[in-house]
Amino acid sequence: MPERTARVPLWAALLCSAAGGVLFDGAFPDHYWWPLVFPAVALLLFAQQGRGAWSALLVGFVGGLAFYISDIYWTALYLGPIPWLALSITEAAFWAVGALLYTLAYRWVPRALPGVFGRVVALPLILAGLWTLRELQTNHWPFTGFAWGRVAYTQSASPFTHLVAWVGVSGLTFLLVWISALALACVQEAALRPLTRGFIPVITVLAVAAVPSWPSAAHGTTRVAAVQGNGPAGYFQKHAYGDVENAQLAASLPLLGKGPFSMVVWPEGAADANPLQDSSSASALSALSTALGAPLVVGAITQDGAKTFNSSLLWSGFDGKTAQYDKQLPVPFGEYIPYRSVFHAIAPGLxxxxxxxxxxxxxxxxxxxxxxxxxxxxxxxxxxDRQIPQMINGGAQLILAQTNNADFGQTEENVQQLAIARMRAVEADRAVVNISTVGTSQVIAPDGHTIAAIPAYKPGRLVADVPLSNGITPAVRLASAIELGAATLGGAGLVGCLVLVLAQRRRRPADAPADGVSQDAARYSMAGRP
Incomplete structure (x- = not known):
C-alpha cells in the first residue's frame, strides 16, 4: 500500500489513538462512564484516516496497547508485569491489523462509492462490520481467544443495555461502532449543512435507544441462597488444605432455619477439599445439604485418571453427587499452558x-x-458467546455463574466480569446468580437490575426469589448468525469496494487524474487524500 498524505501528522495520529484507547477503558466498569465509548471509537477511527500501511499498523497498535494496558492491569497483581504486557501486546497486535482494515476502508469506500452515500452511509456500516470482524477473531483465536474488552461490554448500565436481547453482544458492538463512525462522518462531511451534520447522529442515537425492550418471558420464581465465604481462594494465597471449604461452611451456617430453598450455590473452587475423593469433605457437604433441606451447587477441582477438571457439582444430602459440569473452555495460560514445553523454554518461572x-x-x-x-x-x-445458547437450548430457566475473583484482589476485574454477567442476563432473558468467592456477588434480574447483593470482600450470603424464564430472545435464537452477518458485511464490503476501485482504474482514460478520484470524492475531508 503506497504512502499517502495523512489527515493529521503521524505524531498527532499516535496521540489521538492513545487518547482513544484510554477513553475506551474509561467506558468500562468500574468507571461506568459508558458515553465515552462514542468519542473513544471516533478518535480511534479518526487516527486511522489517510495513513500508509506501516503507519496505520503503528497507530492502531498504539491505540490497542493504550486500551489493554489500562483495562487489564489486574493481570499483573500476582504474576508481575510480564504476563500483563505480553497479553496487552498480543491483543494490540490483533487490534493493529483491524486498524489497517479501517484505513483501507477510508481509502477505498469513497472511491468505489463516490458521493455522500458512500462516505456517510456505506463507510460507517463497513467500518462497524470490520470492527465486529476483529472482535470475532480475538474472541476465538488463538486457542479459545480472549473476549475481554468488547465494545458492547461498556453498556451494562446504559440506555442501550436492552438492545443486547435483540442483537446480542456482537450486534450491540456493531451498532455502537456504527453510531460513532456515522457521527464522525457527519462532522467531517463538507457536503452536508451544519445543522444536518448534527441532526443525523442525534436522531440515530435516539432511534436506536428507543427500540423497546424484549418482552420478558419470566414467570414464577424460585428461592435461591448463595454463599460468599471470602476464604483464601487465591492461587497464590497461603492457605491449608480445606480452608476455602471451611470458610464457605462457616458463612453458610446462618442460613439454617431461613429456608426453604430450591438450591444453595457456592462459588467456583469452593470445595477445595475435593468431595469426590475426600470423605470428610463429602460428609460435610451432605450434612449441610440435609440441614438446609436443599441441594448444593458447589465448585470443585476434580480428577478422572490423569485428567483434571474445573467442575461444578450438584450435591444432595442423601445421594451425594447427582450431576457434574466440567468447564468446557479452560483459560489458556491461566488454567492450562498450551504448548507447555515451548513456552517453558521462554519463561520457565512463569x-x-x-x-x-x-x-x-x-x-x-x-x-x-x-x-x-x-x-x-x-x-x-x-x-x-458459545455457552449461553447451549444453556438455553438445554432448557435453562436461570443461570448460575460461579466464579473465583480472589487472584485479582480488589481491582476492576470483578466488576468488569459482573458487568458481563449483567449483559448476559439481558441477552438471554434469564436471571443470573453471580456468586464469587470474594465478590462481587449479586442476583441479576432478566432486565439487568440487581435483586440482591453481598458486600465485596466480606463473608456473606444472600437469599432471593429468582425469576424463572422459558422464552428465547432473538439474540439467542440467531446467536452466531448476527455476528457472522455483521463481520461479513465489513469484510465483503471492503473487498467489494476494492474490486470496484480496480475496475474503475481499468476503465480510466489515459489522461485521467492519476488517483482516479472524482471531484466529489476529492472534496471529502476525512482521509486527506491528495
Missing amino acids: VDLVQRDYTPGSRPNVFDIDGIKAGISICFDIID
Whole structure:
C-alpha cells in the first residue's frame, strides 16, 4: 500500500489513538462512564484516516496497547508485569491489523462509492462490520481467544443495555461502532449543512435507544441462597488444605432455619477439599445439604485418571453427587499452558506457576435441580458467546455463574466480569446468580437490575426469589448468525469496494487524474487524500 498524505501528522495520529484507547477503558466498569465509548471509537477511527500501511499498523497498535494496558492491569497483581504486557501486546497486535482494515476502508469506500452515500452511509456500516470482524477473531483465536474488552461490554448500565436481547453482544458492538463512525462522518462531511451534520447522529442515537425492550418471558420464581465465604481462594494465597471449604461452611451456617430453598450455590473452587475423593469433605457437604433441606451447587477441582477438571457439582444430602459440569473452555495460560514445553523454554518461572493443566469438559452445562433447569457457568465461561445458547437450548430457566475473583484482589476485574454477567442476563432473558468467592456477588434480574447483593470482600450470603424464564430472545435464537452477518458485511464490503476501485482504474482514460478520484470524492475531508 503506497504512502499517502495523512489527515493529521503521524505524531498527532499516535496521540489521538492513545487518547482513544484510554477513553475506551474509561467506558468500562468500574468507571461506568459508558458515553465515552462514542468519542473513544471516533478518535480511534479518526487516527486511522489517510495513513500508509506501516503507519496505520503503528497507530492502531498504539491505540490497542493504550486500551489493554489500562483495562487489564489486574493481570499483573500476582504474576508481575510480564504476563500483563505480553497479553496487552498480543491483543494490540490483533487490534493493529483491524486498524489497517479501517484505513483501507477510508481509502477505498469513497472511491468505489463516490458521493455522500458512500462516505456517510456505506463507510460507517463497513467500518462497524470490520470492527465486529476483529472482535470475532480475538474472541476465538488463538486457542479459545480472549473476549475481554468488547465494545458492547461498556453498556451494562446504559440506555442501550436492552438492545443486547435483540442483537446480542456482537450486534450491540456493531451498532455502537456504527453510531460513532456515522457521527464522525457527519462532522467531517463538507457536503452536508451544519445543522444536518448534527441532526443525523442525534436522531440515530435516539432511534436506536428507543427500540423497546424484549418482552420478558419470566414467570414464577424460585428461592435461591448463595454463599460468599471470602476464604483464601487465591492461587497464590497461603492457605491449608480445606480452608476455602471451611470458610464457605462457616458463612453458610446462618442460613439454617431461613429456608426453604430450591438450591444453595457456592462459588467456583469452593470445595477445595475435593468431595469426590475426600470423605470428610463429602460428609460435610451432605450434612449441610440435609440441614438446609436443599441441594448444593458447589465448585470443585476434580480428577478422572490423569485428567483434571474445573467442575461444578450438584450435591444432595442423601445421594451425594447427582450431576457434574466440567468447564468446557479452560483459560489458556491461566488454567492450562498450551504448548507447555515451548513456552517453558521462554519463561520457565512463569509457566511453572501453573502447575496443573485443566482438561476441557464435555458434559452439558445445565443441571436439573428438582425440576428447575439451571445453566452453569464457571468463571470466564460467562464471557464466551458459545455457552449461553447451549444453556438455553438445554432448557435453562436461570443461570448460575460461579466464579473465583480472589487472584485479582480488589481491582476492576470483578466488576468488569459482573458487568458481563449483567449483559448476559439481558441477552438471554434469564436471571443470573453471580456468586464469587470474594465478590462481587449479586442476583441479576432478566432486565439487568440487581435483586440482591453481598458486600465485596466480606463473608456473606444472600437469599432471593429468582425469576424463572422459558422464552428465547432473538439474540439467542440467531446467536452466531448476527455476528457472522455483521463481520461479513465489513469484510465483503471492503473487498467489494476494492474490486470496484480496480475496475474503475481499468476503465480510466489515459489522461485521467492519476488517483482516479472524482471531484466529489476529492472534496471529502476525512482521509486527506491528495
